[in-house]
Amino acid sequence: MSFADRVRRERATNVFLVRGNDSTGRAAWYFLLVDPAKRTAFQRASSGELELNAYGRIIASGYGADPPADVSARMKTEYGFTSE
DSSP states (O other), X not given: OOHHHHHHHHHHTTEEEEEEXXXXXXXXXXXXXXXXXXXXXXXXXXXXXOOGGGTEEEEEEEEXXXXXXXXXXXXXXXXXXXXX
């Protein structure tokens, strides 16, 4: 296994797809790379209103219920993320 594969596998456990509404009420989705030290706190708080930047870094976002296929493919390639 290459170094890049190991990094991708490690990151995959810390990338989350968050669906909800933005501050204006529009449906939105976010891919969040959660700080490993904050992962447990994020998972506990994820059912309520969140300030995503408090838990990690938004690596992709957009409007609508679901991310487009090309963004999901990029998350899989770059971060090893696979959907639920």
